[in-house]
């Protein structure tokens with residue numbers, strides 16, 4: 084029986100291929116949406132991991148998170164200069180590090196900050212090469228294409244903007260951070276004082292404002308208290324993880340729409356396959372009649388058609404999972420190259436349920452033409 | 468082995484005024500070799516369908532031995548046919564992609580009716596019908612060889628009855644004669660009752676008797692006396 088089925092599939096290879104590809108396409112669509120959404124969610128949750136509490140000037144909370152966690156370039160309003168100093172004095176704060184945007188080098192954002200931030204990003208370890216000491220010392224993220232010891236002049240404006248080059252000021256790379264799988268892998272971190280100086284602000288007179296401050300509270304209770312205090316008319320305080328969750332609720336709706344589209348596509352494919360296979364059984368009436376005439380039982384005829392179709396659709400489902408995974412992998416790698424956030428593309432236990440569900444659906448769909456074949460009268464073989 | 472008795476058998480199709488098959492009475496003795504002739508459309512294939520149990524008559528009894536196969540349920544009839552009848556058709560219905568041997572074995576395998584000696588028997592049959600390489604792919608066989616494989620397939624389960632519907636009609640005369648010879652001698656060797664639909668004079672002449680169908684009715688010499 085197995086040999087007959089294989090020979091039969093080989094004989095009908097074109098139709099078989101179409102069925103496999105259609106099923107693979109439908110499965111890949113569903114799997115792709117699930118995996119991509121999961122990759123985005125996990126990847127950005129990991130990216131926000133080290134950012135307990137971010138404080139900025141009153142404005143969009145979402146933009147504050149996108150700018151500080153994902154280094155998305157956008158003009159942020161500045162915090163009053165005394166906020167950073169006040170936070171640094173606060174006994175509930177383990178450290179408070181400014182995040183100053185505005186310059187770039189090639190496609191890498193140049194971010195002004197303090198050693199506390201470098202420590203946090205590098206899990207407390209010293210950067211490879213050395214710790215920055217002077218105003219011209221820069222530390223680079225793992226994905227920055229510079230070598231330790233190299234010098235560069237920052238450009239005013241975000242990466243890709245047509246800004247002018249600050250020829251009057253140059254940095255030297257003194258250290259490199261470990262890979263974090265976040266946007267910060269593409270960042271060049273320089274002393275915040277240097278950023279102020281380049282832009283003509285002088286810390287001695289009056290502390291200049293910064294767009295965002297990363298705060299590490301000592302306890303969870305402190306985190307909530309600090310957030311409460313800094314949520315006001317002048318400042319916003321956010322837990323990035325929470326903002327992301329909110330963002331995903333919105334994205335979740337988009338995902339739902341996509342899922343419905345995928346489901347509709349899958350239903351169309353199921354319908355197309357039902358039609359193809361029913362037509363196919365009609366074409367095979369003589370072959371099926373002959374099998375019966377020579378002594379094959381009806382159950383064998385049902386089994387042959389059912390197993391053939393289930394084999395094809397099962398192959399299609401497996402292929403679809405593979406194609407879906409590869410596609411999401413490629414998309415995610417491209418996204419990682421663009422903004423540094425590593426998106427984990429992985430299957431979870433629940434996906435097995437999806438595979439089983441698809442297989443059950445395939446088994447039911449395959450049963451329709453199999454039943455038709457089962458009911459095919461045996462005389463068909465002798466009529467010409 | 469098995470004798471055939473048809474009793475008041477009629478097959479009609481809706482929209483046709485006269486039945487396509489109408490046989491009051493017909494007996495074929497066990498181990499007899501009978502030819503069935505008649506013009507195209509006279510009901511020969513319909514008769515084959517009825518006596519093989521592929522189809523049921525609208526009325527009448529189809530007795531093989533004491534068993535009325537027209538009264539059997541479909542699954543029972545299928546099993547009875549698989550165990551009792553060896554069938555050869557004008558078209559060979561061999562399955563491409565399977566070897567000659569696998570084609571011979573396929574119906575028995577699908578019915579899970581292969582015993583310990585089945586494989587040996589299949590090899591012996593293929594040798595007997597002159598197929599030298601049992602594993603040769605069906606696609607590379609000549610038409611004459613294909614029909615000989617079909618004859619071997621029909622004989623695998625040692626049927627009590629061998630029925631062929633125009634087995635040589637799609638072969639050139641030389642190959643046709645070979646196949647006709649095989650059918651006759653294999654039926655005689657195994658003691659099977661043989662019924663062959665054919666226009667081939669040489670084959671008809673070598674049978675014990677020949678029946679002629681005309682518009683669904685028997686019009687042979689045996690019944691001429693009754694009509695007179």
Ligand SMILES: Nc1ncnc2c1ncn2[C@@H]1O[C@H](COP(=O)(O)OP(=O)(O)O)[C@@H](O)[C@H]1O
Pocket residue numbers: 480487505506507508509510511512513514
């Ligand atoms: N399924 C069918 N529906 C209507 N008429 C049929 C059907 N099958 C056969 N016939 C008719 O029955 C008659 C006998 O057919 P058949 O037994 O195949 O003839 P033969 O084999 O002698 O050429 C023909 O007139 C044919 O057209």
Ligand SMILES: [Mg+2]
Pocket residue numbers: 511512513632
């Ligand atoms: Mg015919």
